[in-house]
Amino acid sequence: MLKKIWWKEAVVYQIYPISFQDSDGDGKGDLQGIQSRLDYLCELGIDVIWICPVYKSPNHDNGYDISDYYAIMDEFGTMDDFDELLHKAHERGIKIMMDLVLNHTSDEHPWFTESRSSKDNPKRDYYIWRTGKNGGYPNNWESYFSGSVWKYDKLTDEYYMHLYSEHQPDLNWENEEMVGELYRMVEWWLKKGIDGFRFDAIAHIVKAEGLPDADNPDKRTWVRAYQLFSNLEQVHDLLRMLNEKVLMRYPLMTVGETSGLGPEQALDYVGDQRHELNMVFQFEHMFVDAEGQGTEKWKFKPWTLVELKQIMSRWQTVLHLEGWNANYLNNHDQPRALSRFGNDGQYRVESAKMLATFTHMLEGTPYIYQGEEIGMTNIAYPSIDDYRDVETLNYYEQQRKIGEPEEEIMAAIWRKSRDNARTPMQWNDGYAAGFTDGDPWMKMNDNYTYINAETERRNPDSIFHYYRKLIALRKQHEVIVYGEYKLLLPLDTELYVFTRMLGQEHLLVILNFFDRDPVFHWPEEDGYAAAKVEMLLSNYEPAQGENLRELKLRPYEARVYKLILK
Incomplete structure (x- = not known):
């Protein structure tokens, strides 16, 4: 719904x-x-x-x-x-x-300052602390910023976990x-x-x-x-x-x-x-x-x-x-x-x-x-x-x-x-x-x-x-916000084409992702061939005498059409 x-x-x-x-x-x-x-x-x-x-x-x-x-x-x-x-x-x-x-x-947050102060501090379990295994780290997990997720803390002879920087100790959501x-x-x-x-x-x-x-x-x-x-x-x-x-x-x-x-x-x-x-x-x-x-x-x-x-x-x-x-x-x-x-x-x-x-x-x-x-x-x-x-x-x-x-x-x-x-x-x-x-x-x-x-x-x-213009169009056409998406030409290696549909409102979006000049053939399905066409937006001026049925696109061209179905 x-x-x-x-x-x-x-x-x-x-x-x-x-x-x-x-x-x-x-x-x-x-x-x-x-x-x-x-x-x-x-x-x-x-x-x-x-x-x-x-x-x-x-x-x-x-x-x-x-x-x-x-x-x-x-x-x-x-x-x-x-x-x-x-x-x-x-x-x-x-x-x-x-x-x-x-x-x-941060490792400078007051919670962590207390947590690392002693093993019996009330905020110790606000963070994730573990002892090492066999003289090494608690486990073999890698940090997002490279190296181990564990940092040794000499004061209490334990390691704390940091999925990111060693200055970003992970909170313990079990507490x-x-x-x-x-x-x-x-x-x-x-x-x-x-x-x-x-x-x-x-x-x-x-x-x-x-x-x-x-x-x-x-x-x-x-x-x-x-x-x-x-x-x-x-x-x-x-x-x-x-x-x-x-x-x-x-x-x-x-x-x-x-x-x-x-x-x-x-x-x-x-x-x-x-x-x-x-x-x-x-x-x-x-x-x-x-x-x-x-x-x-x-x-x-x-x-x-x-x-x-x-x-x-x-x-x-x-x-x-x-x-x-x-x-x-x-x-x-x-x-x-x-x-x-x-x-x-x-x-x-x-x-x-x-x-x-x-x-x-x-x-x-x-x-x-x-x-x-x-x-x-x-x-x-x-x-x-x-x-x-x-x-x-x-x-x-x-x-x-x-x-x-x-x-x-x-x-x-x-x-x-x-x-x-x-x-x-x-x-x-x-x-x-x-x-x-x-x-x-x-x-x-x-x-x-x-x-x-x-x-x-x-x-x-x-x-x-x-x-x-894009933001203004979104406020003018509900189909841009709520319309259903449908992909066309899924295997085309140059063009990304899709439609948006909401009730009787249909949009056709044609995007050339590269600097070449592919030809777009107007879709025949869903009554689009006989539809009345209105261009809502383009990043180029339309070419004189262009054929919409076999549309030669320019490098990185984008077009958005409103389709009125008969």
């Missing part, structure tokens, strides 16, 4: 605060900076801002290591600044979704007192009036009973044991309890970061009758150009459009009427989609518009990552010294230790580093792209002189204004 609700109809804009806008000249973005750009976001037309963590943090992983859930990081401002941002956003009809980490804290503390914290933020949460690493809050070793057929030192710490059944029990105790009392938008699952498993999180989350971020399409997940992500393999269509179509069809999709190609943890799936050179504008058409015409809530709407691209710093991301730096050190050539390591980093998405926002062609009056916390991309928001806003045919 079709259920209409505000977060299905919304368009979300993700902000990575340290790189968005600096207001005080320290070279780092902040809350006052975000507030100063609210009118820009209003002009774009978005409905929700997802703000990456701004809580107090020592910043070993750019805010995802929280040391105080009830305070704002000094670099970002104060709680008064946050309250003012929330108020000003709401005045403009923009909602705020907070990024919240419930899987782990009811700790869980109660999290409930109270979540409610505290909701009473402030925020409109939702993106739950970071939420799939990992439960670990396999007994923390057994992972199978190790390749005799590796450390094994990425996804099946032992991802999407375990008890996660759903804990999320339903969180919903029952806190979330369901508020008209929220909730989205979970849940790697390692397909759409059938995603329904366990987002199914209408599950009462857990509104939607989840899936990662299958983020690994079409990699040998695998984890450290394997650095090993590039050519992606194919057929594989991408298969993945996206499964998510579209399985979740239809049963759950809801979160559609994205960019975020703070991924390289820029324009450089990855498009063409950031000759066809930068055309391919950026094509990729935007793709994500916004799928069924689900579209997410825009800062800079995506102006066509920002990957960065290729010549030296590892210019990189800031802990995952990237760990990968570099690990590969150097095993003797990988410098040029091969840097090529992988240029392609896949998370810092590709984290370069400062490019606002104008002035000093530091208008991001700061000081020294930027990381080097700007040199192309800011011609890729920037000011230039985009002045050009009516820009990527920015194309995004505005």
